[in-house]
Amino acid sequence: MRQIDLASTSLRDLNAALQGAAEGSDDAWTIVNPRGRHAIAVGMTNPVEVTIAGHAGYYAAGMNQRAIVTIDGNAGPGVAENMMSGRVHVKGNASMAAGATGHGGLLVIDGDAGARCGISMKGIDIVVRGSVGHMSGFMAQSGNLVVCGDAGEALGDSLYEARVFVRGTVKSLGADCEKKEMTVADRDLLQSLLERAGMSDVPVGAFTLYGSARRLYHFHVDNASAY
Amino acid sequence: MCGIVGLFLKNPEFQPRLGYMTSRMLRVMTERGPDSAGFAVYGSAPSGHVKLTLRGVADIDLSALALQLLGVLGGDVEFARHDDHAVLAIPAATEGAVRALLATLAPGAVVASSGHAIELYKGVGLPEDVAGRIGLSGMGGTHAIGHTRMATESAVTVAGAHPFSTGTDQCLVHNGSLSNHNALRRMLVREGQTFDTENDSEVAAGYLSWRMAQGARLDEALGAALSDLDGFYTFVVGTRSGFAVLRDPVACKPAVMAETDDYVAFASEYRAFAELPGIDTATVFEPEPQRVYYWEHQA
Amino acid sequence: MTSDSKNIPRTQPRFSATFDRGTISEIQRAAATGIYDIRGGGTKRKLPHFDDLLFLGASVSRYPLEGYRERCDTDVVLGTRFAKKPIVLKTPVTIAGMSFGALSAQAKEALGRGASAVGTSTTTGDGGMTPEERGHSATLVYQYLPSRYGMNPDDLRRADAIEIVVGQGAKPGGGGMLLGQKISARVAKMRDLPEGIDQRSACRHPDWTGPDDLEIKIEELREITNWEKPIYVKVGASRPYYDVSLAVKSGADVVVLDGMQGGTAATQEVFIEHVGLPILAAIRPAVQALQDLGLHRKVQLIVSGGIRTGADMAKALALGADAVAIGTAALIALGDNSPDLADEYAKLGTVPGAYDDWQDGRDPAGITTQDPVLAARLDPVLGGRRIANYLSVMTMEAQAIARACGKSHLHNLEPEDMVALTMEAAAMTRIPLAGTEWYPGKGGF
Numbered sequence: 001m002r003q004i005d006l007a008s009t010s011l012r013d014l015n016a017a018l019q020g021a022a023e024g025s026d027d028a029w030t031i032v033n034p035r036g037r038h039a040i041a042v043g044m045t046n047p048v049e050v051t052i053a054g055h056a057g058y059y060a061a062g063m064n065q066r067a068i069v070t071i072d073g074n075a076g077p078g079v080a081e082n083m084m085s086g087r088v089h090v091k092g093n094a095s096m097a098a099g100a101t102g103h104g105g106l107l108v109i110d111g112d113a114g115a116r117c118g119i120s121m122k123g124i125d126i127v128v129r130g131s132v133g134h135m136s137g138f139m140a141q142s143g144n145l146v147v148c149g150d151a152g153e154a155l156g157d158s159l160y161e162a163r164v165f166v167r168g169t170v171k172s173l174g175a176d177c178e179k180k181e182m183t184v185a186d187r188d189l190l191q192s193l194l195e196r197a198g199m200s201d202v203p204v205g206a207f208t209l210y211g212s213a214r215r216l217y218h219f220h221v222d223n224a225s226a227y
Numbered sequence: 228m229c230g231i232v233g234l235f236l237k238n239p240e241f242q243p244r245l246g247y248m249t250s251r252m253l254r255v256m257t258e259r260g261p262d263s264a265g266f267a268v269y270g271s272a273p274s275g276h277v278k279l280t281l282r283g284v285a286d287i288d289l290s291a292l293a294l295q296l297l298g299v300l301g302g303d304v305e306f307a308r309h310d311d312h313a314v315l316a317i318p319a320a321t322e323g324a325v326r327a328l329l330a331t332l333a334p335g336a337v338v339a340s341s342g343h344a345i346e347l348y349k350g351v352g353l354p355e356d357v358a359g360r361i362g363l364s365g366m367g368g369t370h371a372i373g374h375t376r377m378a379t380e381s382a383v384t385v386a387g388a389h390p391f392s393t394g395t396d397q398c399l400v401h402n403g404s405l406s407n408h409n410a411l412r413r414m415l416v417r418e419g420q421t422f423d424t425e426n427d428s429e430v431a432a433g434y435l436s437w438r439m440a441q442g443a444r445l446d447e448a449l450g451a452a453l454s455d456l457d458g459f460y461t462f463v464v465g466t467r468s469g470f471a472v473l474r475d476p477v478a479c480k481p482a483v484m485a486e487t488d489d490y491v492a493f494a495s496e497y498r499a500f501a502e503l504p505g506i507d508t509a510t511v512f513e514p515e516p517q518r519v520y521y522w523e524h525q526a
Numbered sequence: 527m528t529s530d531s532k533n534i535p536r537t538q539p540r541f542s543a544t545f546d547r548g549t550i551s552e553i554q555r556a557a558a559t560g561i562y563d564i565r566g567g568g569t570k571r572k573l574p575h576f577d578d579l580l581f582l583g584a585s586v587s588r589y590p591l592e593g594y595r596e597r598c599d600t601d602v603v604l605g606t607r608f609a610k611k612p613i614v615l616k617t618p619v620t621i622a623g624m625s626f627g628a629l630s631a632q633a634k635e636a637l638g639r640g641a642s643a644v645g646t647s648t649t650t651g652d653g654g655m656t657p658e659e660r661g662h663s664a665t666l667v668y669q670y671l672p673s674r675y676g677m678n679p680d681d682l683r684r685a686d687a688i689e690i691v692v693g694q695g696a697k698p699g700g701g702g703m704l705l706g707q708k709i710s711a712r713v714a715k716m717r718d719l720p721e722g723i724d725q726r727s728a729c730r731h732p733d734w735t736g737p738d739d740l741e742i743k744i745e746e747l748r749e750i751t752n753w754e755k756p757i758y759v760k761v762g763a764s765r766p767y768y769d770v771s772l773a774v775k776s777g778a779d780v781v782v783l784d785g786m787q788g789g790t791a792a793t794q795e796v797f798i799e800h801v802g803l804p805i806l807a808a809i810r811p812a813v814q815a816l817q818d819l820g821l822h823r824k825v826q827l828i829v830s831g832g833i834r835t836g837a838d839m840a841k842a843l844a845l846g847a848d849a850v851a852i853g854t855a856a857l858i859a860l861g862d863n864s865p866d867l868a869d870e871y872a873k874l875g876t877v878p879g880a881y882d883d884w885q886d887g888r889d890p891a892g893i894t895t896q897d898p899v900l901a902a903r904l905d906p907v908l909g910g911r912r913i914a915n916y917l918s919v920m921t922m923e924a925q926a927i928a929r930a931c932g933k934s935h936l937h938n939l940e941p942e943d944m945v946a947l948t949m950e951a952a953a954m955t956r957i958p959l960a961g962t963e964w965y966p967g968k969g970g971f
Contacts, residue, residue: 012753038746042746043751058733059733059742062746077734097732101677119733142718160719160720160723161720216726217720217724218706218723
């Protein structure tokens with residue numbers, strides 16, 4: 001195991017070391033004293049394991065490709081933003097815009113996520129054990145957002161083809177977001193997402209699926225107020 | 228645009244360390260606001276007295292000034308110098324007379340705040356330098372609010388630094404940008420509020436003072452602000468014994484809070500909390516939009 | 527005398543200046559459809575522009591340089607502030623961001639070929655980077671937009687510079703709308719959208735708002751790209767003094783300022799015509815901001831929005847810009863609004879010179895379309911040649927002016943080399959009214 005102390009190492013040196021980590025290396029990296037610093041472990045391209053031992057600031061694991069990043073604390077705004085692949089696991093809470101615009105990979109949040117979780121997501125899977133804030137799934141294009149707790153106001157506003165599973169209550173649905181019938185395939189998918197997120201203890205039965213009503217896909221004057 | 232910190236102590240044992248804890252938090256917010264910094268520290272005044280924080284007194288002989296005030300007013304006048312600021316403690320009944328005298332005895336001085344508890348300091352420059360000059364880390368008290376500013380549309384001046392105090396023992400700091408402050412300012416001026424700067428945040432402070440002058444409690448005034456203020460904002464507001472937080476409905480500007488049995492802390496970013504005692508076991512959460520968060524000390 | 531009723535002149539039809547023919551037809555259109563007018567291009571109204579400035583040239587007090595003989599350099603380096611690999615352009619005119627989606631792949635390739643041939647850069651747009659575009663662009667600026675369509679770290683690293691788009695001149699404060707006709711299978715796939723739907727783009731970035739957060743975003747992008755790429759910040763001209771100041775404070779290497787004449791693929795007509803500043807009015811406050819920060823020429827300023835000629839370019843540089851960018855002019859160079867297409871424009875209800883339905887996907891020139899038959903009309907090699915020709919002419923024109931003013935480099939043009947023809951232009955640029963030493967706001971006439 002390799003340890004980097006952010007109290008004595010610059011962010012540039014840290015990220016350069018992580019980004020340069022050898023392909024196929026068994027090394028696992030631990031970053032101590034993160035103290036909410038921004039842009040930790042961004043732009044990773046290799047399947048190495050990185051643990052951030054504490055709270056991370058903005059954009060932790062941003063644009064991740066293939067790396068397995070664990071944040072043993074809270075994450076600031078935009079954790080795993082635009083992630084392409086790999087896995088990011090936040091053991092505490094995540095701030096605003098968690099997983100924003102992510103194209104792939106899995107983002108797991110053990111605590112709650114703030115506002116706009118999964119905004120403009122483009123294929124990423126996000127599983128939140130707690131609740132998500134307002135405008136989560138705003139303009140979400142594809143991928144799956146799983147919320148084991150509750151969702152705030154305007155869930156899934158202007159949703160495209162992403163799917164949103166919520167187990168708890170939804171304060172309100174956003175424009176063009178509606179409840180969908182859950183098929184066996186949906187249930188299987190949900191089950192597998194929970195398993196991959198390490199949350200097989202959460203029963204699949206109590207979830208509701210939300211998706212796009214597709215009324216905003218082609219402008220119609222009767223829907224003008226929803227734009 | 229900027230960084231905000233706030234600290235409301237529940238445990239009186241922490242009171243001597245209030246300034247130190249606040250200064251450490253403020254320093255971390257430098258990147259968010261390198262242009263200027265300011266802070267309000269709430270502590271008690273001698274019984275029956277009010278404190279006036281004067282700004283721009285670097286060249287004034289305060290002992291002589293105190294003697295002059297004493298000669299006219301009688302009673303006791305205490306003063307403490309903090310770099311280019313000074314805090315005068317005067318009998319509450321003499322505030323009006325003191326303000327009038329100051330205008331002639333010390334015409335360069337600005338009354339930055341007045342109240343039973345508030346002391347308010349600000350300056351241009353890096354937050355660490357401003358706090359260091361004024362000696363924040365040596366100050367005690369019950370609650371404090373600090374701000375680091377990245378100027379957007381208003382000038383980088385001392386007057387434009389936050390916090391803004393527009394009423395007795397009141398202060399406000401703001402991160403964001405209001406979109407209807409010009410019209411609101413005109414309305415408040417008609418209602419008798421006065422403003423020292425062109426800053427949108429001062430309008431927000433003045434709005435709350437106006438509401439409270441009409442009898443609203445701080446939390447009620449903030450609730451009304453939700454419908455009257457347009458734009459983006461995270462506010463942290465202090466009163467003599469209260470401490471409040473409000474975010475606009477969209478809530479784009481960052482805000483995080485930490486609560487333990489000993490304190491409630493606010494910051495624009497988590498990293499400002501990193502050195503707080505007991506932070507590892509604190510309840511850390513983000514304040515929800517449109518919800519007034521309010522804590523108050525028992526009077 | 528009795529009047530001859532047959533000879534009384536009849537009152538001629540009189541048209542209203544307020545309710546002119548365009549206004550009347552727009553009210554009728556709105557009443558019939560219930561939707562605002564969406565179109566492409568930039569503002570069409572008359573605005574104060576570079577035409578309102580003139581260069582003085584040299585005579586006795588100043589000495590000119592010999593055209594074609596004496597050196598007049600045109601190179602510019604962008605991104606010298608923080609980036610390890612600044613961009614070097616042979617001429618200070620670049621191609622502005624226009625998306626694959628808004629434009630055909632052929633048009634994007636042609637822009638890349640033309641820009642590369644003359645040693646300048648081109649820019650992606652809201653929709654990601656295509657291999658054709660990357661392959662044919664020697665220097666490619668990758669736009670980072672609110673929608674993040676097609677955004678990925680591999681392309682980020684493949685780019686030569688990164689342009690964070692806060693806004694554009696045609697619609698400062700607005701998002702985007704690409705109509706379903708243009709969301710072909712390929713465009714849809716690149717944007718992770720269903721094919722053929724009306725695509726909406728957000729007006730704010732999903733994970734930051736304001737300069738304090740922008741500073742953190744810039745740090746992230748630099749960390750992902752090893753601090754190599756210049757970071758541009760593009761704003762629509764609205765409050766240029768503050769916006770430029772804040773972009774610089776947030777850490778930008780280059781600021782791109784787009785005036786309201788700047789084109790768009792598709793936006794509400796009301797937005798295009800009624801929001802923003804003409805570029806002429808925006809340059810001086812932007813330059814003032816850089817000067818006040820002590821960073822003029824250190825943080826480079828690119829201006830765009832209605833740049834058409836080498837004269838416009840020279841005037842923009844003289845006002846303090848480091849380079850200009852063209853969009854609409856480049857499309858015209860490619861063949862947009864060509865008189866050769868008059869018959870086809872007639873079928874679309876318009877005429878050469880007025881075609882602006884870039885949102886509609888039926889462009890007979892094959893430029894603003896995803897229709898494979900129409901798009902195939904544009905030969906990327908020939909198109910590239912036309913772009914290169916046009917860029918070369920612009921450069922030579924600017925050199926001709928600069929030499930006449932005695933400058934051995936375009937960047938030595940100054941505001942004092944110009945006069946203003948109108949009070950408006952004088953007020954906006956602080957350049958004296960021709961024949962005087964005075965501009966509005968300056969004491970003493």
